[in-house]
Amino acid sequence: MSSLHGVSLAFLLAWGTAVGVDLVSWPQAMISRPLIAGAVTAALMGDLEGGLRVALVMELFALDVLPVGASRYPDYGPATVGAVVLAAGQPWEAALGPAVLLGLLAAVLGGWSLQWIREDNARSIQRNAAGLAAGETRTIARLQYAGLARDVLRSFGLTAVSLAAAAALGARMPMLPSLRIVTAVAIGAGLAAAAGGALRSAGRGARMRWLAAGAGFGLLITLVR
Amino acid sequence: MTGKLRAFLRLLAVQGAWSYERMLGVGVGFAATPILEDLKAADPSRYSEAVVRSAEYFNSHPYIAGLALGASVRAEYELVPGHQISRLRTALCGPLGSLGDRFFWAGVLPALIGVTIVGVALGHPIVATASFLLVYNGIRLVTSAWALRTGLASGIRVGTAIGASWLPAAADRAGLIAGGAIGMALAVAGGWLLEPFPLPEVLLALGVMLFGLLGAWRFGSRLPAVRFALLTLSLAAIWAWRVG
Numbered sequence: 001m002s003s004l005h006g007v008s009l010a011f012l013l014a015w016g017t018a019v020g021v022d023l024v025s026w027p028q029a030m031i032s033r034p035l036i037a038g039a040v041t042a043a044l045m046g047d048l049e050g051g052l053r054v055a056l057v058m059e060l061f062a063l064d065v066l067p068v069g070a071s072r073y074p075d076y077g078p079a080t081v082g083a084v085v086l087a088a089g090q091p092w093e094a095a096l097g098p099a100v101l102l103g104l105l106a107a108v109l110g111g112w113s114l115q116w117i118r119e120d121n122a123r124s125i126q127r128n129a130a131g132l133a134a135g136e137t138r139t140i141a142r143l144q145y146a147g148l149a150r151d152v153l154r155s156f157g158l159t160a161v162s163l164a165a166a167a168a169l170g171a172r173m174p175m176l177p178s179l180r181i182v183t184a185v186a187i188g189a190g191l192a193a194a195a196g197g198a199l200r201s202a203g204r205g206a207r208m209r210w211l212a213a214g215a216g217f218g219l220l221i222t223l224v225r
Numbered sequence: 226m227t228g229k230l231r232a233f234l235r236l237l238a239v240q241g242a243w244s245y246e247r248m249l250g251v252g253v254g255f256a257a258t259p260i261l262e263d264l265k266a267a268d269p270s271r272y273s274e275a276v277v278r279s280a281e282y283f284n285s286h287p288y289i290a291g292l293a294l295g296a297s298v299r300a301e302y303e304l305v306p307g308h309q310i311s312r313l314r315t316a317l318c319g320p321l322g323s324l325g326d327r328f329f330w331a332g333v334l335p336a337l338i339g340v341t342i343v344g345v346a347l348g349h350p351i352v353a354t355a356s357f358l359l360v361y362n363g364i365r366l367v368t369s370a371w372a373l374r375t376g377l378a379s380g381i382r383v384g385t386a387i388g389a390s391w392l393p394a395a396a397d398r399a400g401l402i403a404g405g406a407i408g409m410a411l412a413v414a415g416g417w418l419l420e421p422f423p424l425p426e427v428l429l430a431l432g433v434m435l436f437g438l439l440g441a442w443r444f445g446s447r448l449p450a451v452r453f454a455l456l457t458l459s460l461a462a463i464w465a466w467r468v469g
Contacts, residue, residue, distance in 0.1 A: 026238035028287060029362050030334070035341060039354050052350055056342060056414055063338065063407065064450045066330050068322075074451055093421055097465075101458045104451055121244035125251065132280055135273035137258045140280050144255040147242030178465040180426060185461040186454070187418045188430035191411060192437025193450030198407045199438075201331055207404035214408025218343070221409070222416030225347065 004085070004167060011044055012081060013159055019077035020155025023067075024114065025148055032077035034058035034103075041084040050092030051084040054099045058083060060190035061104065064197035075110025078155060079103045082162025086170050094175045097182025100190070102169060106162040113158055117150045231259035233373055236294065239287050247282045253294050254280025260298050260377075275301040278310055284318045286325020288369050289392075293317040295376020296383035303380055313381055320384075324392055329365070332399025337361050339406025346417035368392075433457055 004012070015037075022032040031037060038055020042048045058080045065073045083103030087095035124146055125132070131139030202208040239252035257279035264272040278297070285293060293314055300310045337357050344353025379386040387393075419427045437457075440448045 024243060025241045028237075028240075028365075030358065033338065035338065035345065036354055036358065039345075039350055048350060052345055053418060056345060056418065059338065059342065060414065061450060061454065063335060066326065068326055068330070097458065098462065101455070101462060104455055104458070108451060108455075118244055121242050121251075122246040125242075125244055125246050133277060135276035137276055140251060140254045140258065140276070143251045144238070144242045147244075147251070148238060151241070176465060176469055178468045179462075180422070181429065182458060182461040182465050184419075184422060184426040184430040185433050185457050187415075188433025189437055189450070189454035189457055191415055191430070191434040192441070193454065194407070194414075195411055195434065196438055196441040196450055198335075198404070198411065201335075201400075202404050207401055210401045210404035211408040214339075214405035214410075215412050216408075217405075218409035218412025219416075221343070221347075221413055 004163070008044060009163070012041065012085065012163060013156065015040060015044070016078040016081040016159025016162065017152060017155045019081065020075060020110070020158055021148075021151050023075055023077055025151040032075075034062050034076045034080040037077045038080040038084045041081045042088070045085060045088035047088040050087050050090065050095060053092050054084050054087045054096055054103070055080055057096065057100050057186055057190040058103050058107075060194040061107070064193040066197075072111050072115060074104070074107035075114060075158065076103070076107045077110075078159040078162050079106035079110055081159055082106050082166040085163060086166035090175055093183055094177065094179040095183075097179055097184075097186040098169065098173060099166075100186040101182070102162075102165055106158065106165065109161065110158050113154045117147075117154050120150055121147050228259040228262055229373070229377070232256045232294065233291070233370060235259070236287075236291050236369060236373065239290050247280070248284040249287065249290055250280050250283045253283050253290055256290075257294055257298055261301065264301060271301070271304070274307055278307060278314075281311065281314070283314055285321035286329065288329055288365055289321055289325045289372040291369055291373030292321060292376040292383055292387060295373045295378075296380055297376075299377050299380035305381055309381065313383075317383070320387065324387070324396055328368075328392060328396040328399055332396055332403050333361065333364055334403075336399060336403040336406045339403065339408075339410035342410035343406075343413045346413045 019032050019037045022029055035055050038051055038058060042051020042055065045051060058076055062076045067073050080103055083099040086102055087099035124143060128139050128143055198211055202211045235256035239249050239256060242251040243249065254276065258276065261272060261275050264275060283293065297310050297314055300313065337360060341353045341357040375386050375390065376383055419430055437450065437453050440453050441450065
């Protein structure tokens with residue numbers, strides 16, 4: 001892992017926070033997609049080669065998720081920031097596996113943290129029930145801003161935990177040649193996640209034919225390039 | 226800034242106070258306030274009732290919540306009975322959720338992500354990711370603006386307006402394109418990621434993928450992809466640590 005200095009750490013914390021808030025609260029512009037969150041982090045860390053690959057594997061996991069309303073889903077954005085930081089500056093063939101493992105753990109933690117702030121929002125609404133029943137616009141605005149502030153704190157905390165774990169692991173983890181096996185397993189598990197999600201969405205109709213045709217075309221591209 | 230523009234901008238944060246109790250309700254209420262302003266002077270008691278209704282339980286896809294917001298605000302100005310407006314909001318939850326999920330989450334998003342993955346794997350990461358953000362957000366903003374405009378223009382007839390609009394057919398087409406794009410992305414991404422590995426490691430990755438797919442097929446939601454990955458990665462990491 002490249003060492004983190006003051007300015008780059010501040011940038012990464014700000015970026016991870018923005019990415020976390022983007023997932024649900026504002027503005028859902030998809031900077032929270034692992035591929036985007038990871039690409040920007042990789043550029044900040046000066047290692048596009050490895051960072052993009054870590055981001056892509058995290059994106060494969062995110063493709064399995066349909067972020068529908070009340071369902072619980074992992075928060076891959078800030079988790080990818082930490083994962084890319086862990087792998088930066090290392091031979092990616094060895095570092096990708098441990099980085100994805102760290103990223104998935106942080107993403108699951110992020111999913112729980114989303115539950116916590118949703119419950120906190122509900123408690124806040126209950127406390128302000130009288131104002132809502134009276135049609136006070138100030139109460140509605142206060143609840144909205146408080147909800148957004150909670151998500152900013154959540155995202156900042158998740159990014160900080162993710163970066164701290166990356167820094168702690170990066171300082172201790174020797175890049176053993178056997179870690180290539182972990183990377184191969186991470187790639188296989190990522191492909192399984194994305195393929196499983198795609199098959200589930202495709203059903204048995206026309207979308208399945210499009211999926212098969214797309215896979216065939218993709219294989220052709222892979223073989224000729 | 227006009228009330229409509231402020232409402233539109235506030236809709237970008239419609240999930241800001243998401244809760245299990247009201248879901249998008251508070252966010253919709255926050256977005257509705259600027260376009261209910263004119264009602265405040267004309268009929269203050271109706272305005273208060275309208276504000277209360279606007280922040281009640283509501284759920285839909287966030288990008289097209291403007292359809293319900295616009296329709297209920299128009300109905301408030303037309304002095305439609307309050308219980309009818311509440312019923313309209315409730316009736317719109319399911320269709321708007323389903324339509325938005327099909328168009329965006331299962332259509333436009335995976336289609337564009339699939340193309341972006343291919344672009345990254347083929348060596349154009351900056352163009353691919355920047356194009357993704359531009360195109361996706363362009364489609365999203367145009368659709369959200371259309372939703373608010375259509376809701377405001379239709380009032381309680383918004384259901385008919387949605388049915389006659391471009392959105393249902395577009396959701397079907399976007400789903401097909403997404404299928405093709407994801408299929409292509411999987412093959413290209415797999416090739417790119419496994420390129421430097423020798424055959425035994427490539428076979429290991431493909432074996433893990435097959436095992437994961439079989440697990441998902443056999444255990445369904447009891448074995449989510451992340452759980453499978455954490456399990457296999459932990460085992461592989463322990464093995465790697467011991468072997469050195």
